[in-house]
Amino acid sequence: MRQWIAFWNIVLKDMRAYYLKPPNVSWGLIFPLAWTAMLFIKSGQGLENILGLLPGVVCISILFGSTSMLAVTVTFEKKNRSFERLLLAPIPLSLLMLAKTGGAILFGTVNAFVPIVIAMFLADLSTISWNIAIPGIVLIATVSTFLGLFIAVSVSEVFEAQTFSNFFRFPMIFLCGLFIPIASLPVFLRPLSYMLPLTYGADILRGAIDGTNSMSLGLGFIVILSFCTILFYVSLRNINRKWIV
């Protein structure tokens, strides 16, 4: 019980101090909107293809809503030493890091619904299987957040964390099969696609939204869960080894 009080208050404090700040909120809205508009214009298709574009836009919204947050909640707090206060608290490191990432997972999930709410006014979303889409969205948010965590604990400066998260994000967007089908990527890039968690997340969303998934959904969930577990534990190990010297 005591530990959950700590957990919940860490999440709340991060939300109040970082996530709900005007720049974050407005970027969270502007990014998905801008991507949606851009894709519409580029595809030259009419409103009838909204469902075809939705998985990609949702993925991007999540990715941008979660990955870079850890640069602030973790790297920045480590740098200004307030992270030490958390390390001194009587809570296990794993629970502490779940609390530090919980806000970003929530924020990424909420961001996913920005394009979905917009699409609701433009198309009929009744065909979407929400029982797959919602866990899919939460998992994508989790894996993007943990990727951000992995980056945040591997560097010591905030700008490094931001630079590195872009270094992962942009290739992921183009290699995950959303905008260029994996089958039409150059052969040497295809294995890379399958090494990126977003590829599986995008496929789950396609399955849930318009049934055009190319892999089995079960496989997708298992792979993303494995990515989450590995990224989280490697990050914990790095904190243990590098920050508690």
Added chain:
Amino acid sequence: MIEVVNLTKKFDGVIAVDELSFRIRQGEFFGFLGPNGAGKTTTINILTGLARPDSGSIRISDRDCTNNPKAAQHLIGVVPDDSNLYPELSGYDNLCFCASLYGMRKIQRQNRSKELLATFGLEEAANRKFGGYSKGMKRKLTIAAGIIHNPRILFMDEPTTGLDVGSARQIRLLISRLHHSGTTIFLTTHYIEEAERLCQRVAFIVKGKIVKIDSVSNLLQPVLGKKAMLITFCNPIMNLYEKFERTFPNLKCESLSDAQVRVESMEPIYVGPLVRFFEDNGSEVMEAKRITPSLEDVFVITTGIEVNTMRKEREKPHSIP
């Protein structure tokens, strides 16, 4: 309460803490006194779980914390050398947040935070952002955050360093009160008078090693009954030491700077003959002041560290890297 045996820690081949062993009893006020770089912060970091020892063992309140620092973290409070609170939160929110880390419930958190803000005279600044606080206010709130959960043991790393005289005095008073209310205190400092005034037992730490550890009253034993006088001259004085010794065989004279000497004896020192001696020998005396020998003298004798080097450190502005 705290039992440390052969604690050692190296950083890239440099020994920061070297085979430290000591024990702190429940309710005791224990001080680590040593110059910059002696290993004080490293010791606190290891004891509180922010650093790992290379070897040695730690027991806190009958729990083995050597490989599991989390075992005692609910019992301890830490006041770091530099504030580590959240600059963007208000003083009150900072305290409430710190309380929540120890699992305190909302009402408890709010009451305790208000109580501490009142104790530390920070009520008016309660709703201002911590980032805008003065140095003394920051230190006070950092102490308040360290004791928010009523810890049984409080670690304080140089709590008065870099503060103005008034704030430092207030903080020492608050620390004494905490000790009187039963908290076991581990304090590090490089202010010798501070250790003498506050602590019951002191360890002198130099280059990672404890060179002496004893109660303040025992440490003071060798200088008890000693008399001393500080004489300041208008101009630099010439070398009169041999002549001085011949004239006053019972007095010891030591140069502190080129215009200041310290005269010491186990017998009463009379000012008249001393002043006459110096003036007859061409050194005009500006001031002669009686001083009481203190822990400072013991520290200098034991460690061989000049008090002036400790003083100089103190006057350095405390900068955050």
